[in-house]
Amino acid sequence: MRKFIYAALIAASTIIAIQSCKKSGGSTTPEESPAFDRKAMLINISANIILPAYTSFQTATANLDAAVTAFNASPDNTKLVALQSAFQAAYKQWQSTSVFEFGPAETATLRVNVNTYPTDVNQINANVTAGTYDPNILANLSAKGLPALDYLLFGTGADNNAILLMYTTDSRAANRRAYLAKLSAELKAEAATVLSGWGSYRATFEGSVGTATGSSTSSLINQLVYDYEILKNYEVGIPAGVQSMGTTFPTKVQAYYSKMSLQLALLHTQAIQNIYTGKSAQGDGQGLDDYLIKSNAKAKDGSSLNTTILNQFAAAITKLQGLTDPLSANIVSNPAAVTAAYTELQKLTVLLKTDMTSSLGILITFGDNDGD
Structure with missing residues (x-):
């Protein structure tokens, strides 16, 4: 990828x-x-497919970010399961959203920021160890977005009990929680930016026949x-x-x-x-x-x-x-x-x-x- x-x-x-x-x-x-009425096709696709997809993705990423906030405040198994569920919902919704890489999404390079995989586990762990993370450097392209969260929420331990320890008693637990928060906040912001951009871009899209x-x-x-x-x-x-x-x-x-x-x-x-x-x-x-x-x-x-x-x-x-x-x-x-x-x-x-x-x-x- x-x-x-x-x-x-x-x-x-x-x-x-x-x-x-x-x-x-x-x-x-x-x-x-x-x-053929291309304008009617573009109106249908923008109004009934593209905008609902972006709206649902924005909602899913907001829910994911809220679940991260709740988990980070007091990590436990119940909140971890809720967070994993919110993550899965966001990843599923992305499958209906990733295709529209033009207009606002192209400007935001949404696809590569959201779903560059396979994720770079070594880079993620290096960021956690350092306690710093710059989303703008190329090395971190494979250490953010949904694939990075996939590893952080499911791959850091053999089961949820082991994963929870990485966010509670592990020596870098605080750094790992902070990393989670940054990644989810980025996704939420990116989804909101692209959805907002469609407010003005929609007329351009529907009018270019x-x-x-x-x-x-x-x-x-x-x-x-x-x-x-x-x-x-x-x-x-x-x-x-x-x-x-x-x-x-x-x-x-x-x-x-x-x-x-x-x-x-x-x-x-x-x-x-x-x-x-x-x-x-x-x-x-x-x-x-x-x-x-x-x-x-x-x-x-x-x-x-x-x-x-x-x-x-x-x-x-x-x-x-x-x-x-x-x-x-x-x-x-x-x-x-x-x-x-x-x-x-x-x-x-x-x-x-x-x-x-x-x-x-x-x-x-x-x-x-x-x-x-």
């Missing part, structure tokens, strides 16, 4: 152009097809694909050894210490599917699926591209549901099943990153070495 993020920060302006505006099989370009690079549709699709690459590669592929020449790295899964990696991967996949379909608590609104249908986009076999994409989402989710948490243990005990899940995720990558963008005339503007 760190290599992926660092490369993205350094090469954010790299453009890999997918030149074709027509799909094989007779689909038309967006310009040739009957007009073109498809050129920098438009809202382009930004949304690029970040949907980028975030999906993170899901496929870093939540599953690299830990499973698929992208590391067969060498597995079970400890590199997301949320390794709290042992909910698979649950998060499923939530992440379903959240991306909801963005694609425009589905929210308000119902099934205008989404990218409707855009493809209106464009008469075809898969390579001549069938509906939208139907093919929906079927592949279902296939990938089914394979993930066949696994169990902790995913790290599945990688060791049932590697073939994890690889099979990755294979279905990879098939969806091609459909989203190549076929969908080509059909809609959207350029992929981030660089990677995924080989698609």
